[in-house]
Amino acid sequence: RKEVEQDPGPFNVPEGATVAFNCTYSNSASQSFFWYRQDCRKEPKLLMSVYSSGNEDGRFTAQLNRASQYISLLIRDSKLSDSATYLCVVNRSANAGGTSYGKLTFGQGTILTVHP
Amino acid sequence: GAVVSQHPSWVICKSGTSVKIECRSLDFQATTMFWYRQFPKQSLMLMATSNEGSKATYEQGVEKDKFLINHASLTLSTLTVTSAHPEDSSFYICSAYAPGRGAFFGQGTRLTVV
Numbered sequence: 518r519k520e521v522e523q524d525p526g527p528f529n530v531p532e533g534a535t536v537a538f539n540c541t542y543s544n545s546a547s548q549s550f551f552w553y554r555q556d557c558r559k560e561p562k563l564l565m566s567v568y569s570s571g572n573e574d575g576r577f578t579a580q581l582n583r584a585s586q587y588i589s590l591l592i593r594d595s596k597l598s599d600s601a602t603y604l605c606v607v608n609r610s611a612n613a614g615g616t617s618y619g620k621l622t623f624g625q626g627t628i629l630t631v632h633p
Numbered sequence: 634g635a636v637v638s639q640h641p642s643w644v645i646c647k648s649g650t651s652v653k654i655e656c657r658s659l660d661f662q663a664t665t666m667f668w669y670r671q672f673p674k675q676s677l678m679l680m681a682t683s684n685e686g687s688k689a690t691y692e693q694g695v696e697k698d699k700f701l702i703n704h705a706s707l708t709l710s711t712l713t714v715t716s717a718h719p720e721d722s723s724f725y726i727c728s729a730y731a732p733g734r735g736a737f738f739g740q741g742t743r744l745t746v747v
Binding site: 551558559560561562563604606608619620621622623624625626 | 639665667675676677678679682724726728730736737738739740741743
């Protein structure tokens with residue numbers, strides 16, 4: 518089983534639609550959670566962190582359910598510019614050579630295409 | 634936000650040559666940096682964790698003698714792909730974790746080995 522799993526999509530939605538992405542993670546020791554977006558042939562960019570209380574940033578709402586090990590991202594009023602791959606990312610502590618650090622694990626990404 | 638700079642953004646090299654990629658954190662110190670590889674239509678796969686002042690930690694299946702990592706300062710990590718072959722052609726991305734702010738990525742390096 519993959520450590521972070523996402524529905525790969527693709528999701529094709531019209532402008533103005535609401536779309537939701539789901540993600541599950543398997544390691545209960547995971548500590549922090551993020552959604553990144555990646556445009557074609559570019560590096561991932563942080564979209565938002567995800568907190569247990571849920572958080573919102575404009576048209577984007579992220580939710581975390583630690584008991585179910587489930588993360589979601591909701592995009593309202595989709596724009597053409599939202600077309601990208603959305604990556605669910607989980608961070609947990611790892612140790613090597615006496616050094617503790619955060620280790621990110623990426624889901625395979627969900628492709629979103631917003632059309633006129 | 635924090636800035637991570639990666640250089641070069643693309644490189645084409647002949648099979649058998651070595652290529653060095655640099656990753657710098659510009660506005661924060663990074664004791665740990667990460668190197669990822671991404672093949673077309675696939676997600677990022679962690680190759681190794683670069684630790685300042687000590688040896689890198691490699692993920693299973695990644696050859697440490699082929700992918701040399703050096704993290705000589707708190708703001709610079711380098712990845713050298715030694716004796717590159719066409720199957721090493723990929724998108725290599727570094728990242729550094731800024732505590733409390735999340736991970737920030739370099740712009741990536743598209744390596745093509747011909």
